Amino acid sequence: MSDKHKRVLDALELREPDRVPVMDLMNEFSTSNAILGKKSNPLGRLLQDERTSRIMDRLLALPGSARLTDRELERFTHLGAAAAVRMDYDAAWLSCFPVLRFRDSRVMNDIFGRLCDVSVDAAGNLANPIYREGLIKTPADWDAWPKRDIFRLPEKVNRVFHEVQAEFGDRLFIFAFANYGLFENTWQPMGFERFAVAARKEKGFLRRVIRFYADLHCMLMEAVADAGVPGFVHTDDLAYKSGPMLSPRLIEELFGDHYRRITETAHGLGLKIIMHSCGNTTSLLENFVSWGFDALHPLEPTAGVDLASVKREVGDRVCLIGNLDITHILVDATREEVFDAVRQAIRAAGEGGGFILAPDHSHPDISVERLRWMVEAAHEYGTYPLRLQPEVAGESRG
Amino acid sequence: MGEYLERVKRVLAELEADDMGALVREALDAGEEAADLLGAMGEAMVEVGRRFEEGEYFLADLVLAGEEMKEGIAALEPFLAAGDRGAKGTVVLCTVKGDIHDIGKNLVGTMLASAGFNVVDLGVDVAPEKVVDAVKANSAQAVGLSVLLTTMVGSVGEVVESLKGAGLRDSLKIAVGGACVTDEVVERYGADAMGRDAVEAVRIFSGWMA
Numbered sequence: 001m002s003d004k005h006k007r008v009l010d011a012l013e014l015r016e017p018d019r020v021p022v023m024d025l026m027n028e029f030s031t032s033n034a035i036l037g038k039k040s041n042p043l044g045r046l047l048q049d050e051r052t053s054r055i056m057d058r059l060l061a062l063p064g065s066a067r068l069t070d071r072e073l074e075r076f077t078h079l080g081a082a083a084a085v086r087m088d089y090d091a092a093w094l095s096c097f098p099v100l101r102f103r104d105s106r107v108m109n110d111i112f113g114r115l116c117d118v119s120v121d122a123a124g125n126l127a128n129p130i131y132r133e134g135l136i137k138t139p140a141d142w143d144a145w146p147k148r149d150i151f152r153l154p155e156k157v158n159r160v161f162h163e164v165q166a167e168f169g170d171r172l173f174i175f176a177f178a179n180y181g182l183f184e185n186t187w188q189p190m191g192f193e194r195f196a197v198a199a200r201k202e203k204g205f206l207r208r209v210i211r212f213y214a215d216l217h218c219m220l221m222e223a224v225a226d227a228g229v230p231g232f233v234h235t236d237d238l239a240y241k242s243g244p245m246l247s248p249r250l251i252e253e254l255f256g257d258h259y260r261r262i263t264e265t266a267h268g269l270g271l272k273i274i275m276h277s278c279g280n281t282t283s284l285l286e287n288f289v290s291w292g293f294d295a296l297h298p299l300e301p302t303a304g305v306d307l308a309s310v311k312r313e314v315g316d317r318v319c320l321i322g323n324l325d326i327t328h329i330l331v332d333a334t335r336e337e338v339f340d341a342v343r344q345a346i347r348a349a350g351e352g353g354g355f356i357l358a359p360d361h362s363h364p365d366i367s368v369e370r371l372r373w374m375v376e377a378a379h380e381y382g383t384y385p386l387r388l389q390p391e392v393a394g395e396s397r398g
Numbered sequence: 399m400g401e402y403l404e405r406v407k408r409v410l411a412e413l414e415a416d417d418m419g420a421l422v423r424e425a426l427d428a429g430e431e432a433a434d435l436l437g438a439m440g441e442a443m444v445e446v447g448r449r450f451e452e453g454e455y456f457l458a459d460l461v462l463a464g465e466e467m468k469e470g471i472a473a474l475e476p477f478l479a480a481g482d483r484g485a486k487g488t489v490v491l492c493t494v495k496g497d498i499h500d501i502g503k504n505l506v507g508t509m510l511a512s513a514g515f516n517v518v519d520l521g522v523d524v525a526p527e528k529v530v531d532a533v534k535a536n537s538a539q540a541v542g543l544s545v546l547l548t549t550m551v552g553s554v555g556e557v558v559e560s561l562k563g564a565g566l567r568d569s570l571k572i573a574v575g576g577a578c579v580t581d582e583v584v585e586r587y588g589a590d591a592m593g594r595d596a597v598e599a600v601r602i603f604s605g606w607m608a
Contacts, residue, residue, distance in 0.1 A: 117498055121549075130547070132498050192501045196461035200413060240502075241577055242594045245457040278577070283453075302580055327548055327578055363548050 004090040005230070008173040008356065012272050012294050012319045016353035020346055020382030022375050023091035023175075023321065026080025027362040029125035034368045035083040040124035043072050046105075048120045053105040060102040066149075070098035072126065074160050081168040088375060091173035091356065093233050093274075096160045099153065099179075100129060109135060111149040112180065113189030121364035134191040139205045150216065153179070158223035165228045174231060175274055176224040181236020182255050182262075183246075185213045192245075199250060206254060214258035218265045225269035232266055232273045234259075234293070239279030241303050248287055256291065263292030274321060278361065280304045285314045295319035298360035302327050308348035311355075320349045321356040330359050330370045338370050342377035347388040357382065402430045403438040410442035410466055411449075413459055418466040422473040432477035439470050443512035447597040460596060461501070464508035471511070486514040487607035488538040492524035494545045494553035502575055503544035505596040510542075513600050515607070526553075526560035533566055539607055540571040542599065543589070548578040555587035562588075571606045575599055 001009075003018070010017035026032055029041055046052045059065060077096045084092035099110045102118070108129055109115050113136040116129035136142050157178045165174060179185070186209050187195035198206055221232050238244055238251060246254075266273040275293040277284070280303040288296055296314075299305045299322035307323050322345075324330055329341045342357065349355040357378045359366065381388060402425035409415040425435055446463040449455040455463075489510055493503050500522050507517045518536050520528055529541060541561070545551050554574055561567045574584055575593040584592045590606075593599035 130498055192458075193461055193465055193504070196458040197465055199458055200462055201416075240457060243453075243456065247456045247459070250456075250458070302578075327551075327580060328582065331548075365549055 002170055004171065005173050008091045009230075009272075011353055011356050014316065014319060014352070014354040016384045019384060020350050020378055021090035021173075021356045022378045022382075023089050023093065023173075023356055023358045024084060024087065024371065025093040025359065025362040026084055027093070027095055028121070028127065028364050028366070029076065029079070030121045030123045030127070030364040031362065031366055031368065031371075032076075032079045032083035033123070033125060035086050035371075036079070038079075040121075041072065041075075041126060043068075044120040044126040045124040047118055047126070048124060056105040060104055066101055069100055069102060070156065073098045073100065074156070077160050077164055078167070081164050081172060081174070085168055085171045087371060089172065091175060091231070093175045093177055093276075094161075094164060095177040096157050096164075097178065098156050098160075099149070101149075107132075111153070112185055113141075113145055123364070125364070127364055131188060134187075134189040134194065136189040137191070137194055139202075139208075142205070142209060153216070154219045154223040157220055158227055161224055161227035161229050169228060174229045175233045175272075176227075176229045176231065177233040177235060178220045178224065179213075179217060181234050181276075182210055182213050182217070182258055183236045183238050183251070186210055199246060199254070203254065210254060210258055214261055217262050221262070221266050221269055221271055221273075225271055230270070230272060232271045233276055233297075234262060234273060235276040237276075237278045238284060239277055239281045239303070241279060243280050243282075244284055245279075248284060251284070252287060256287070259291035259293075263294075267292070278303070282306075282310070285310060289314050289317050293318060295321050295356070297321035297358065299323035300360045301325050302360075306348075307345060311349045311351075315349060315352075315354055319354045319356065321358050322360045323349075324357065324359045324374060326359050326361050326363060326366055330366050330374065332367070333370060335373050338373040339377040339380075342374055343381045343388060346378070346381050346386065350382065350386050350388070353384070402428055403434055406435055406470070407438040407442045407445075410439055410463060410470070411445040413446075413455075413462055413466075415466045415469075418469040419473040422470045426473070426477060432474045433479065436471070436474055436478065436483070439467055440512050440514060443467060443509060447509065447600065450595070450597050457505075457595070460509070461505055464505055464512075467508055467512050483511070483514070483516065486516075486604070487540070488516040488518060488536050489540045489542055489603055490518045490520065490529060490532045490536065490538045491542045492520035492529060492544070493522040494543050494550060494557060495523055495525050496550035496553050497545050497547045497576075498522040499544070499546035499576070502546070502596065503542070506542055506544070506575065506593070506599045509596045509600050510603060513604065515603060526557045529557050530560050530564045530566065533561065533570065534564070538570070540573065540603055542593075542603070543572065543574045545574065545576040545578060551578050551583055552587075554579075554583065554589060558588045571603075573599060573602050 007017040119127040121127040274295040572589045
């Protein structure tokens with residue numbers, strides 16, 4: 001086992017590693033390209049340019065255009081792994097997500113029923129699509145929705161992660177991301193207004209959808225484990241800025257048993273599994289632990305999550321991952337501010353192990369220079385036994 | 399007659415409406431005044447907001463109540479007089495340019511309407527000049543800007559600058575909301591307040607336009 005794997009495993013199993021591990025979410029072409037010194041990918045530029053976009057409109061309407069998109073998205077997984085290794089991260093969240101289908105150069109849907117706007121970042125890279133609305137409003141829509149591409153997803157995920165694990169797996173603890181979580185994949189393809197009504201009045205319909213995606217998740221984890229990847233991310237934004245989107249009681253009623261089945265399946269396959277939920281998740285912490293997740297991410301500071309409080313509440317039962325701010329600290333903060341933020345996070349959650357330092361999300365404007373400062377600061381402050389007693393408070397870096 | 403008002407208020411506040419439109423039509427047939435029914439629904443939404451703030455209700459509950467409220471208003475619409483709605487003032491709402499997320503914005507719109515505001519909802523991905531035009535055309539007293547994407551938060555500043563350029567800023571209040579909005583964003587781009595959720599948004603606008 002490599003030092004990095006041991007370091008990450010120690011943290012996940014709530015032991016003190018040699019130092020606090022560092023990981024990142026490799027979810028942006030722009031960040032990975034910048035790390036590797038590569039130019040933006042051509043697809044984004046072709047879609048953005050007014051003349052070439054008209055040609056792309058015709059090309060994307062041809063049968064088989066999905067293969068082009070899938071290849072680009074599969075390349076993304078390799079790119080992210082290479083960038084994570086270059087950054088000397090201990091672990092990385094790698095996305096394999098060949099689920100997008102262009103309608104034209106401006107609009108796409110995914111195979112689950114989301115309608116999205118195509119998004120291209122400032123550097124001309126294809127960026128994460130921007131959710132517009134759901135396409136599956138009724139049980140009849142669900143029955144009629146073509147699911148062949150969904151059934152094919154585990155095979156694609158298995159193939160890509162076999163390649164990535166073989167090439168990078170000895171230098172990186174990989175957490176595979178291969179599908180949206182149960183809550184997101186239930187509400188987004190129908191829209192939140194429709195979901196809010198169905199959650200009270202059409203629970204039978206929702207239960208069919210939730211069970212389908214729980215089954216898919218289990219098969220995706222089989223595919224990932226078969227590839228030799230050690231970790232899996234269940235990304236499911238259950239909260240927003242000021243709290244859960246749905247009552248914890250209703251979340252438990254509709255989703256709880258399925259989350260438990262997912263974590264039991266992961267553990268049976270030898271996978272470690274992260275629950276990622278943006279927003280203020282403070283009132284859901286006990287749920288996350290009871291469902292059996294090994295780690296929680298991102299513990300978002302700008303949503304009011306206090307890392308030290310989370311550590312006190314559940315830090316002896318679950319590993320914490322995060323919570324470096326991506327609105328300021330990793331975008332335009334000074335070196336001193338980045339070092340201070342890292343030190344504060346390690347002080348809040350590092351004691352006794354069970355903490356992995358990471359950005360609290362990803363977006364194209366994150367600064368690679370500040371990510372490097374994050375790694376540098378983690379190496380400086382994160383060596384166990386920690387020496388971050390109150391007397392060093394106020395210490396600063398120039 | 400008054401029992402219908404109580405029933406409308408109760409089922410909306412308790413999130414128990416099976417078909418709000420049908421209930422409102424039944425109440426109208428029974429002789430209830432449209433304005434009274436609108437008032438009852440407004441009171442129910444105040445109660446829903448109170449329960450949300452106290453942690454009894456969650457975002458999905460607010461949205462459900464908002465959807466029921468919209469059904470009720472649609473049934474009432476043909477019977478409402480011009481002065482029955484929007485008496486508290488006019489708010490222009492939109493999701494800023496470059497962003498198309500609208501759950502929060504829609505909810506704020508519904509809550510403001512139920513609280514007696516006239517809401518001009520410009521939709522999503524709205525250019526600053528459209529906000530300026532809407533403020534002028536509707537003599538709005540306030541603007542609500544929604545932004546979820548961190549990469550688009552600068553669009554808030556563009557709206558504020560456009561309103562300044564049009565000479566409207568001094569007579570106008572601007573509130574911002576959305577996942578990426580912080581106090582620092584409010585200060586950096588020259589807005590007046592940040593709302594963390596729809597209930598807080600109603601309180602902010604009510605404070606400005608009481």
